[in-house]
Amino acid sequence: MTETYIAVDIGASSGRLMKSELQANGQLTLEEIHRFKNGFRMKDGHDRWAIHHLINEILIGLEKLKKSGVTKCYIGIDTWAVDYCLIDRSGDLLEEPISYRDTRTESAVQAFTAECSLERLYEKTGIQIQPFNTIFQLFVESQEKLNKAEKLLLIPDYLGYVFTGNAVTEKTNASTMQLLNPDSQDWDEELLSLAGIKKELLSPLTDSGTILGQLKKEQFPTFDLPEATFITVATHDTASAVIGTPGEGDDWAYISSGTWSLLGIETTLFNVSREAFFENYTNEWGAHNTIRFLKNIMGMWLIQEVARMQDYQYTYAELADLAEATPAFQQFIDVNDPSFLNPNNMIEAIQDYCRKTKQRIPESAGELARCIYDNLALCYAIELEKMEQLTGTGKKIDKLHIVGGGSNNLFLNQLTANAAGIVIEAGPGEATAIGNILLQMITTGVFSDLKEARKVIQQSFEISVHEPKKFDKTIINDYKNFLKERTAR
Missing domain, CATH: 3.30.420.40 (ATPase, nucleotide binding domain)
Structure with a gap:
């Protein structure tokens, strides 16, 4: 039986669900199942992503897949980097995530240098200095909101959490946060402190190419969904594109x-x-x-x-x-x-x-x-x-x-x-979706x-x-x- 793989690939302006199967002749098929718009808009004083819209569109795409006759599949999610969701102790989203293009970090880099030189920050992480990096977003984040939060998840990890109930922090995307130390292969405690967050706020670091969990269909009773196993792929879209x-x-x-x-x-x-x-x-x-x-x-x-x-x-x-x-x-x-x-x-x-x-x-x-x-x-x-x-x-x-x-x-x-x-x-033009799918196939032994x-x-x-x-x-x-x-x- 030919396995079906779905890449949920979401960029700054659009997202889509791409279906793939490996044919007997060794060729990979790629078919768009569902496409939808994405973008940030001003809400409560900030440019924010409509994360609930993304969740709903993914469910619509999976329902289309089921109607096409696919009753079982693997799924991987990739998106852009650095932006995050804050989840409270009840497991609910505190607010829609703020876009990296928001102006709140305009002065963050300069303010951060009073605590740590940018050269030292680079030496510790190897990550370029960009004002929208997660460390700078957190540096200007409301401490009140951080105190209310039980978890901080990057966008693709949050989507995986919504669909499976399992929370992880995938490494290819986590590295863009400018909080990981390449020597220890773990979070840098000094930088976490400078960013104003505790390590407990972060979910376990996970390698790309690991099983995340099963789709909790019962959480979405109004949708007719296939049986689905989510795989944590290289969730940073560029990491998936390089694989592809x-x-x-x-x-x-x-x-x-x-x-x-x-x-x-x-x-x-x-x-x-x-x-x-x-x-x-x-x-x-x-x-x-x-x-x-x-x-x-x-x-x-x-x-x-x-x-x-x-x-x-x-x-x-x-x-x-x-x-x-x-x-x-x-x-x-x-x-x-x-x-x-x-x-x-x-x-x-x-x-x-x-x-x-x-x-x-x-x-x-x-x-x-x-x-x-x-x-x-x-x-x-x-x-x-x-x-x-x-x-x-x-x-x-x-x-x-x-x-x-x-x-x-x-x-x-x-x-x-x-x-x-x-x-x-x-x-290929669809390198990101292809890389997403290839890593799923490596994970499942293809x-x-x-x-x-x-x-x-x-x-x-x-x-x-x-x-x-x-x-x-x-x-x-x-x-x-x-x-x-x-x-x-």
Whole structure:
């Protein structure tokens, strides 16, 4: 009997349930069962996630699955990182979780430095300094709320808790909290104290690829649900995306391209050097004792917001076509500038940035899209170069895998191949869901390890190859100089 696996994959703007089965010919099928919107909205003074909406949509998706004839399945959940839910002594949610894009942490990093230097924080955790990291969210959290809480669970762990009644803290996601010590492989007591929480508030750390428990169907009597076993996968969506990347050997890097672009390598060594700290690279924990040494880059969020501000007049494919027909490299922007994190209007934010830096202001949809894609490609190119230098092995990265939704942007893929001078293999677009499912299959014995599981990706999903074409490297140097001047100011 063929087993059915369900990936519940939820990102910042949408979520879906993806059904997968391994066929007799060794190919993996992937079918969308249910898709739903996600997003934060202002409530009680903060940008919050509608967590009850997510729970309801997952139940709707599982009911659809049951109606399609599937009566038994395995389920894994992955979401974004750092945000958390607080649960009271009765097991109820204290309030809807606050989004990492909320403004409450704007001054948290500066306030935290009065207690601990950022360099020491990096040395202790290996995690990049971002104002939305959980440690900074907790640093400004209401002590009254923390005192009322019995448990603190990250978003995917909370969802698993709702469906099974079992509370764990999965390690790949927990590492992004900036509270774990890689030497002890446990919570750092000093940092917990600085964050204002007790260790007892946190559920047991759990490896990805462990059985969480059975779906408590009786808790949801209005839904006709299948029998389901929940598996704690790599619950951080980037960790799942890296599992779903068809890399072989050790000469490849990846970009998990979605709302964020996560550019990195898979390794087994932590890098907490001063150079890595100053370049703001992170050492997130991965499945099977791996490390995701990567750089967070503000990715498709930029074009997503531009599309939204234009009332989705153009599809993303149309925006790429408009960009390709527009003159190249008319503006330099730092895609990671804080002004782009959560502006009221992304178009105005980009135009204001160009105005302040005395550059041509992009006006049309094509000019805005071209500005974004040009600068993303340049950013990817220089970060690949930095990463090679930071790893210090002298080994050149010969191939770049781009996975996730952004891998479907053939224009940006080719632009990146040209700028970086590297062969790009793009796809699969559903790497996160695939990685979620592959880890479920490893857990249930379908595959023996990650290497064997990854082989099925190449034979199951379309991968496009982009060879680098001639590129004026003075543009890269001009972009580097632009960023240096901006940093110096």
